[in-house]
Amino acid sequence: MIDTSITQHVAYLRLRNLQPNTAIHRRGQLERLLAYLGKPLLQAQPVDLEKWQRSLSVSASSVMTYTSHVRAFYAWALEVELISADPARGLVMPKIKKRMPRPIPEEDLRTALITAQHNHQLYCWMLLAAFCGLRASEIAKISRGDLRIEKSGGGYLTVNGKGGHQRVVRVPREVVVELRPVLHQSGPIFRRRNGDPYSPNYLSQQASEHLQSLGLSYTLHTLRHRFATVMCDMGADVRDVQQLLGHQDLATTTLYVAHNARRAGAAVDKLGEGLAAMSRRQIVARKKRPPSSPDTTDK
Template sequence: MTSVMNMTNNVYSSDGAGVNQTVNPDYIELHLANLRLHNASLTRIKHRLDNLQRLQAKLGKPLIEATADDLATWQISLRIAPSSVATYTAHVRAFFHWAQINELVRVDPTIHLVTPKLKRRMPRPIPERDLSAALTTSRHDHQLFCVLLLAGYCGLRCGEITRVTRSDVREDENGKGAYLIVHGKGGHERIIRIAPDIYAEIRLLMHRPGRLFISKNGKAYTPNRLTQIASAHLKSIGLPYTLHTLRHRFATRLADLGADVRDVQAALGHAHLSTTTLYLASNSRRSTSSVDKLGRGLTAMVRRQPPRDRI
């Protein structure tokens, strides 16, 4: 707290005549500096910056001066999906929570902002036949092929795939399969298993140090760019899916094979079990056959019986 207050009270510039004048500090940058100290991911920092700068430009004044009425008017004016409203609101809340803790504002103006109630999301796993087509048609590009494998068979998010390095992979003692340290959202790490057949393909990318997935100019792919490449490939073969639907496929297939839901949670890197259950909401296939079998007795049950003689 003291360090932030000192930074805001001791920002000066010369007016050219030897007189120092106080300059309004960039509170957004101070907030981002705090995120960096907490090892926030570059993606999170970028999204926070984009959202806060956009709001500040709309308000026409420093964000730190926004009132509760300003923010309520801004939120009502948004013409975007409820999920996006919730995301924008979360970014603004985080900024003012930090500001209040550091005594930059007396009252948090976001306290009365409404977080939209989001509809229950249903997973949309890519069907097995379409996954097979996607993999077969990507064999000409081994990096793309391995990206699809890590999403569909290891459950990695796009951003997690871009951060994979050779040193994150530890081969199994018997040389069959490997374990991977995944650098997940919010700086959280987890260890996942790479099946032998999948590892045999990933291993071909491990001849160089550093990131496994790099562009032709030698730079690591950004999550957005890798998403675009994967989506373009799927679209080119007539499939209406994204890379994330392969992650959905991984989760639902694990459940189909009888994996415990908490094991699925750990594999996906979910902080809360409730998030995992949303991904598995469509996992009703195991009970489908039983329900169908139960219903087969209806025909016999309601089959017209020959009329009985009345007494």
Template sequence: MIHEPVIDEFDKHLSLQGRSPHTRRLYRGRLLDIAQQLTPRSLLDATPSDLEAWRAALTVADISVVSYVAGVRVFYAWLAAAGRIPSNPALTMPIPRLGRRLPRPIGDDDLQMAILHAFGRVRAWLVLAGYAGLRCCEIATLRRDCIFERVSRPYMIVHGKGDKERAVPMSQYVWTELKLFGLPRRGWIFPRLDGLIGHTPPGSVTRYGNLHLRDCGLDETMHQLRHRFGTVGYQATGEIRELQEVMGHADISTTALYAAHSNPRAAALVDAVQPRATLRIVRDDSGA
């Protein structure tokens, strides 16, 4: 197995910066990939051509490419700033341009059907994603001491991106589902099941949640359950600032995307330009 001490040094640097364990694992994984490609040379010897070759070999989605390249750029910027390398070879790495995509929420009937056919922790994950708006990484890291039920309105403290905390109110339904799942007295709500200490990896929440949705005949992903929460939440209240706080968006422009599904003026505009009722709808029965 490849071992480069500089990766451990970088990981320690990220830890001191307060970067989350999830982010640090992602960065480490990408650097190990590059180190494998460079063998027997070191990461310190990488050239722009080496990094571009690694980038060109990536077969993941564009959004993942952006994330992978970002981590490599942070690493080499750190090395250059510390004088460990003469220049930053990652500056010219090409990345795809990502356009803003609207949320694609799962339908209410599909979500309820998926929950009815789920058991144990997978059922709890679906409920937390669809009816509390949690990301998979937030579900994985939920702790018992962050669940507050002995108050007038139960809520939970969620550790979001960048390890930022936010309070998320729990509906009676969400709280009841968590109780039925069986909350531990302390520690992680969803501990690992492989004998190791710690919480269930976020990737496992995503993987097994998505597998269950596939088994139910659905094409949606776990993240689209969160899309459902945001879309329905905005349609019901029109409160974009409150939705931003509950969903943990750093930029309100991200939250604003959920408003695109609830625009009565746009709907009225489309209705206004439709044909008169006297226009006959032609149906093609030719089978073409």
């Protein structure tokens, strides 16, 4: 079944200059919804969309993603007057619990980097995640013009992040040295043999396969977690870490601070050791206190 409203909506997304992946994912979700409904999307009723949402057998985070796409489509359809009422307005958005970061341990990272050096591009992807905090989607989009190298050897990279938001991150001199072999060409610096850029999913898949081959249950994204937690360990301001990671919500970044509560654990334990000493001093002081004088007043 062909639904022209999907084509219209995707054209609208492109006109707004949204990220290409957003349009791709939106189209895919709307086409799956169309197949489920068996009728044009603009004819859907609230009960139809509620049944569709209840039929989803995926994680809560995926339900939230799918529902967001559908709600955005119908909000647009209402705005451009393709429908007179929004049938998706009552769809429930599941509450997603914040997941704690899972950074790759330093020893495992060292092993992963040493064994990845035979594949220079994979090695660079891991460096950019672990030492610059980049997502796979951000690494895949890096172009030569995005990196400005200083005389000191380090550099500053303009990162095209989620939702089209840009930020600038520092690239250590040691990482710039490893990137130099792929900086000789204009456009995307990481490419297939035919010149096409890699997709973010390919980067993630290759990194995961490499890590799993070493018996490590980590992903490219856990290297980004490592960057954030180490920055917090080193005492970086949480708002600086937020900017480096490209988080829109500070609460997301503070999870890395919470994860690093272990830093202060030893100090808190040391502080607690003083409780016993304080209690002993109080007991001794009470024992040495002279008895009160008897009442000598006349009865």
